[in-house]
Amino acid sequence: MVEQGPEDDPTVLHVPVMAGAVAERLAPALDRPDAVYVDGTLGMAGHACLILDRCPQAVLVGIDQDAEALDVAGRRLARFGSRVRLVQARFDDLGRILDDAGVTHLDAMLLDLGLSSLQIDRAARGFAYRVDAPLDMRMDTRGTLTAADVLNTYPPAELVRILREYGEERQAQRIVRAIVAERGHAPFTTSARLVQTIISALPAAVRGRQSGHPARRVFQALRIEVNGELDALAGVLPVMLERMNQHARAAVLAYHSLEDRIVKRAFAEAASDLAPAGLPVVPEHLLARFTLLTRGAQRPTAEEIAKNPRAASARLRVIERVRPSTGEAR
Known part of the structure; x- marks a missing residue:
């Protein structure tokens, strides 16, 4: 999650990567009372602030394993009051985190897999x-x-x-x-x-x-x-997909080919029919439960890269759940 601005000043407006694209993709899934938005890589809450402002009915479960980032995020998100719940954990512990929060299903989720300015710019962190x-x-x-x-x-x-x-x-x-x-x-x-x-x-x-x-x-x-970044990513994706409500959306920002390949394969599999290839008519219960909202990976604009060179390698993939699991209520 590459963000701009002095990392030690939470009052500065940090600009998250592809902020407009992420908000545009996720906002339609959060237009209802108490819609649950999960930010699995909260960082300094750049994306989260934007989405909570844009989606006033949504509540946030913000996850980050970096205590320093959570401290900054907590101060930036304080204005949203009870709409915010923050958890220090790895995002592949998603199932337990949601259970502890009393959340059975989510409506939108973001994974921004890059490093934050807090990690990059503070020498003591060693990144x-x-x-x-x-x-x-x-x-x-x-x-x-x-x-x-x-x-x-x-x-x-x-x-x-x-x-x-x-x-x-x-x-x-x-x-x-x-x-x-x-x-x-x-x-x-x-x-x-x-x-x-x-x-x-x-x-x-x-x-x-x-x-x-x-x-x-x-x-x-x-x-x-x-x-353990790649193991964590491979572990969280199936839980995230399973916990998504019908019409829920999930977005992942990847910054190198290793993590992007994991996301691409998981999303492609989820968006494929379960029936054998070549079947003339696919039974409804074997139709794909998800659809891809990005064909290939969406990239940052030239203007954004000029303002924030660290965003140059970002690749955004977004998926939407269009059908419930077999036996799940519609």
Whole structure:
């Protein structure tokens, strides 16, 4: 959830990625008394404030695993009073969270899978590769595994797997060899040494062909491993879809191909008939329960990217439930 503005001032208007598109897609599902909007990645509440203003009958269940973000969000959302319930948790705990809130079904949900400015711009969090900082990368600081732990304790083969799978890093073998050699001298503790190790491991020809910072893919891979991001995403999607009311809508903002592929496949499967292919007439109970509201992924406008370069890689997918489950009341 990439938002603009000084992260330490909750009175500043933070501009969330594709705010207009998200609100436009979700608002029709929230036009009724006590409609339930779930923001699974609340961040500094940029999307949530916009949607609660636009949908005055809606109530919010706001979820974030980052205590610092929840503190800022709570202050920004205070004006909505009892319409807001905030929970510190990972979004893949959605079922329990809704049960605890006494909510059986939801009417709209957003997952914005990017990092917030709070995480990117505060050096102590260790997410950024352009400043020297402790190698932490925990979204929930109650967790025990840090990026330093991964770098210093994982076997070389596991590090290669993580860099290849989560970072799509083609030079994983070279980089891991350099990391293992360096950690043999002293454990990794800060990001600057890791960045220098990565750069030194890459031949000049490879560095010249790369787009973006040479450490970008490695930092992405470490962050995903530390926070279990792909497992959390794969875990929340079926629960989210099952808990959606008829005519409910769900939107997901992804920022790299790994998470976008998970969302694309889950949404495509949900929007497909359950009958065997080629059946001339599909029985009603086997018709798809969902329909895709975005064909492919919707991208930010050039104007938005110019104002907020961090939004450039955003991909928005939206799905609507059009039929109840078999046996569910219409």
